[in-house]
Structures are given as C-alpha cells and as structure tokens.
Amino acid sequence: MPILMMRLNSSSESSQPAVGNDRQTGRLVCEDLESSLGRVVDLSGDGCRVVLFGIGRYRLGRAIHLTLKSYESSITVEAMIMRRRRVGLFQREIGLRFVRLKDHERKQIQQIAFAHNPRYLIAANGAQAA
8 A cells, every 4th residue: 555645834834836836735635525615625735625515606815714524523724715617517616725724733634634535646746646
C-alpha cells in the first residue's frame, strides 16, 4: 500500500500562490465527506472543492463558514469562495480557500482528509500519484 503525504502549509510560510496555479498544496480526493454546503470532492491544507446541495447564489470572494462533517467529528472554518462552475443541469461546484486557520484546525483537516481518502493523491500540478 503506498504511503501518502500531504503537506499542509504552516502559517509562517508564504501566502503567495505558485505561478500559474492558485493551489500551493496537493489535494486529497475524498469519499463520503459532507459539508454544510454539499459533498466535498477534494481537500487540501489550503481549501476544498464542494459540489453544492442546491441552487444558491455564491459570489466569488464571499467569505463563508464551512462545516466539514467527518465520520467521528466535525469542524467549522472560515473560507472564501475562489472559484465556481456548473457541473450539471442543477449542480454547481465551488472552490474554497481556507482563511485564518489555526494550527489545531489544520491538523484536524489533515486527519479528516486522510480518513476520507480512497488512497490516491492529486498533486498541486494536477498529476495523479498512486
């Protein structure tokens, strides 16, 4: 079984995005992870991608509170809507960036990501690693 690594940025690291890519850490694909907005598709130390439950108006740049609901715990964090797109007739997907995460929140998000990971990683550059 491959060992997976997910680097979660510490608050002391630069907040400047990589050139040509807003994501600074790899994403872990998630299964069975729900949030207060919908199904979480992938999760990283920087943010997540969510398929929304219903039709709503989600403005780019809007700050929201997002609750991630794991098997045994949940966490509510502040996030900003960075991206949105239609993925089906009545489905939309939004990309969220976490803001002002504390160290213990970042660790809990890492634990949630690994608990809901089907054993592969999508790296920051979009390449899949097994």
